Amino acid sequence: MSIAPTIAPAFPRLSAPIVLAHGLFGFTQVGLGRLRIASYFRDIPEIVARSGNRVLTTRVPSIAGIDTCARRLAEQIDRAFPDEPVHLIGHSSGGLDARKLLADPAWRKRVLTLTTIGTPHLGTWMADFAKLRVGRIYNLLDSIGIDPRGCLDVTRQAARRFHRRHPQPRGVRCYSIAGDAGADATSWPMRKPRSALFELEGPNDGLVSVESALAFGQPLDAWSHDHLQQLNWLVPDTSGSSPLALYHTLLTTLAEDDRAALVLRVSPALAARHTGALDAGCEENPASCAEAGEEPGAIDRSGGGAIEEQNLVDSQVGTPEKA
Numbered sequence: 009m010s011i012a013p014t015i016a017p018a019f020p021r022l023s024a025p026i027v028l029a030h031g032l033f034g035f036t037q038v039g040l041g042r043l044r045i046a047s048y049f050r051d052i053p054e055i056v057a058r059s060g061n062r063v064l065t066t067r068v069p070s071i072a073g074i075d076t077c078a079r080r081l082a083e084q085i086d087r088a089f090p091d092e093p094v095h096l097i098g099h100s101s102g103g104l105d106a107r108k109l110l111a112d113p114a115w116r117k118r119v120l121t122l123t124t125i126g127t128p129h130l131g132t133w134m135a136d137f138a139k140l141r142v143g144r145i146y147n148l149l150d151s152i153g154i155d156p157r158g159c160l161d162v163t164r165q166a167a168r169r170f171h172r173r174h175p176q177p178r179g180v181r182c183y184s185i186a187g188d189a190g191a192d193a194t195s196w197p198m199r200k201p202r203s204a205l206f207e208l209e210g211p212n213d214g215l216v217s218v219e220s221a222l223a224f225g226q227p228l229d230a231w232s233h234d235h236l237q238q239l240n241w242l243v244p245d246t247s248g249s250s251p252l253a254l255y256h257t258l259l260t261t262l263a264e265d266d267r268a269a270l271v272l273r274v275s276p277a278l279a280a281r282h283t284g285a286l287d288a289g290c291e292e293n294p295a296s297c298a299e300a301g302e303e304p305g306a307i308d309r310s311g312g313g314a315i316e317e318q319n320l321v322d323s324q325v326g327t328p329e330k331a
Contacts, residue, residue, distance in 0.1 A: 021061055
């Protein structure tokens with residue numbers, strides 16, 4: 009299978025920062041020192057940031073439970089963008105972590121939109137199967153201090169219980185995207201899982217069924233990509249639409265909510281800072297800067313860029329974190 013080259017469309021520039029949350033066994037990057045070998049959201053944060061967006065790629069424990077990961081997610085957003093409204097995009101179980109964050113009224117006021125991609129809102133049979141086959145390993149990991157709860161949180165019983173307890177909050181625009189990859193376009197690691205899951209749950213992306221992925225929020229058009237291709241990995245050059253083009257479409261949708269949500273849900277001063285001043289620059293729009301409590305030129309501190317949550321061993325090989 010040949011791999012499609014990375015083509016970078018010009019992305020819409022959102023006023024509020026974009027936060028990317030990974031799923032189980034996720035990571036920000038794998039490399040040695042400053043040498044980057046791979047990143048979870050392959051090329052996506054950097055390309056989105058080129059259009060002036062502020063992008064945070066978060067890093068949470070790789071197989072920990074939803075409660076733990078939601079706390080880590082909150083801490084990292086607060087460090088990067090204290091008191092600012094944000095757009096959340098969660099892939100796989102990262103969407104569940106973001107949903108848990110919205111259980112806090114304070115975060116419901118800050119989150120402008122939540123988009124989940126390939127998220128098992130109703131769980132997945134694949135997690136049930138893993139529990140049956142390697143459940144003893146989960147017990148062993150727990151006994152040595154490694155939290156494996158995330159692997160259990162996406163079983164069908166646990167995920168449906170979470171789904172009932174965490175309905176969509178009022179006032180937060182929530183979207184969901186499912187992957188529905190055709191057999192011929194599915195990447196080689198996902199082919200057998202996709203076939204097995206199709207017999208049990210119908211159309212799926214290799215790990216999560218379409219039904220499960222669309223059970224929360226407003227469904228958007230399905231992506232014809234499997235669970236890995238949704239991250240811009242192993243995309244065949246015969247694919248009808250590249251993942252980057254689909255992320256572009258998603259950000260276009262979010263841009264429609266961006267300015268209106270800022271005006272309605274945060275102070276007018278902050279909205280002015282993120283809209284008029286962002287578009288025109290403080291030198292050209294000093295009134296907006298004055299209203300927002302900024303000196304001319306201060307808006308430059310909020311320029312676009314991709315940010316990765318850094319820990320002591322963040323850039324070393326073999327330090328995956330929960331996506």
